[in-house]
Amino acid sequence: MASQMTFASRYRSREEIETLLGSIFKWALILMFAIVTIFPFYWMVNISLRTEQDVLTNPTRLFPRPEDIQTSLHPVWCWLRYGTDDLEVNPDLPEDCVDVFNQSAFTIVLVEQGFPPFIGNSLLVSLVTVSLTLLLTIPGAYAITRLRFPGRNLFSWAILAIYMFPAIVLAIPLFAFFTKTGLRGTLHGLIIVYLSQTIPVALYMLRSYFLTLPPDLEEAALIDGCTHLSAIWRVTIPLSLPAIASVALYTFMIAWNEFLYAFLFLVVNPESWTLPLGLERLNDQEVPVTALMAGSLIVSVPIIVLFFFFERFLTRGLTAGAVKG
Structure with a gap:
């Protein structure tokens, strides 16, 4: 009787180990697939939110700095609100929206290109x-x-x-x-x-x-x-x-x-x-x-x-x- 219980416990332990290994293998594949598919898109977002100088000096930076994000997104707001960064075209431009389109990758694309x-x-x-x-x-x-x-x-x-x-x-x-x-x-x-x-x-x-x-x-x-x-x-x-x-x-x-x-x-x-x-x-x-x-x-x-x-x-x-x- 004791030998049967030992055999059953060993069998359950082996089944549990196989289940655990299968779960680890499954999540490892999911994680690898997520990295392969999501990381290129994240890297595209990361580069687009940084300045050109920062990309050249720190090409492997994984996260954009808050000041870089502000520098990239503020010209977009100025473009959406005023349509220009030229003070001669719009004399009512605030000072922080003058000649800023060349500082953001998004306004370079949307305006200059x-x-x-x-x-x-x-x-x-x-x-x-x-x-x-x-x-x-x-x-x-x-x-x-x-x-x-x-x-x-x-x-x-x-x-x-x-x-x-x-x-x-x-x-x-x-x-x-x-x-x-x-x-x-x-x-x-x-x-x-x-x-x-x-x-x-x-x-x-x-x-x-x-x-x-x-x-x-x-x-x-x-x-x-x-x-x-x-x-x-x-x-x-x-x-x-x-x-x-x-x-x-x-x-x-x-x-x-x-x-x-x-x-x-x-x-x-x-x-x-x-x-x-x-x-x-x-x-x-x-x-x-x-x-x-x-x-x-x-x-x-x-x-x-x-x-x-x-x-x-x-x-x-x-x-x-x-x-x-």
């Missing part, structure tokens, strides 16, 4: 691309999953065929076509290119999600007198909001961050540049590295904010509808 038009162009292109992608792919995915027509199965798998080709292969004929048609250097031409990239994968994502929805709900709506479009609006879209949010976020990220096509089609017209092109211009020896990090932060923050917003939205369960027996 002219980033606000780039932000506006990127926002316009991204929002229009998301809107048109959803407008075209929601009924398209519905048709593929619910309607019967010849070649439906072939079409449902062929929508991703465009991704068999590298982007640079498609860029060459698109560049020649857009040059001849006069669309090169225009934002609407870039939107057309982005739609050709986002629509196939959005169709595939929504199609996969629509297949998980019970068709009984839509059939009941059709029996009650709804058309296919009203059934999509009243039944399919409310149940598919998490998938639609995922597609919208994915499409926005593509349009916001894409560089290759923006460079090919917009480089001839600086007034139409988007944020990736403006950020590339900061990669110059004459521009402080603090300004490059500030520009990178301006590009990254909207995506991070949108991700956290949609992540909270996506955690909601699909409990809005059910088939009543």
Whole structure:
């Protein structure tokens, strides 16, 4: 009896040790992953909040000093409030807002490098691309999953065929076509290119999600007198909001961050540049590295904010509808 108890206690001890080791290994992996993903972003924030002189003299400083943060953020406040640091332009400028824009990496980017038009162009292109992608792919995915027509199965798998080709292969004929048609250097031409990239994968994502929805709900709506479009609006879209949010976020990220096509089609017209092109211009020896990090932060923050917003939205369960027996 005593030997059985000893064996059981040893077995429990071994199980506890294995559980402890597994827990340590798990948290070690989580910590390593967090460091690899979070530290580069933190370092970008750290560099952007410090002065160029401090970065050059103390390149490994892990935390910005309070005076450096004040020096970096105060010119931004002056820019937002007064729009200038030139006393001749605005005689009512307070003394602490005179000739301060060159002291902050953020105002160097926003004022001297002219980033606000780039932000506006990127926002316009991204929002229009998301809107048109959803407008075209929601009924398209519905048709593929619910309607019967010849070649439906072939079409449902062929929508991703465009991704068999590298982007640079498609860029060459698109560049020649857009040059001849006069669309090169225009934002609407870039939107057309982005739609050709986002629509196939959005169709595939929504199609996969629509297949998980019970068709009984839509059939009941059709029996009650709804058309296919009203059934999509009243039944399919409310149940598919998490998938639609995922597609919208994915499409926005593509349009916001894409560089290759923006460079090919917009480089001839600086007034139409988007944020990736403006950020590339900061990669110059004459521009402080603090300004490059500030520009990178301006590009990254909207995506991070949108991700956290949609992540909270996506955690909601699909409990809005059910088939009543």
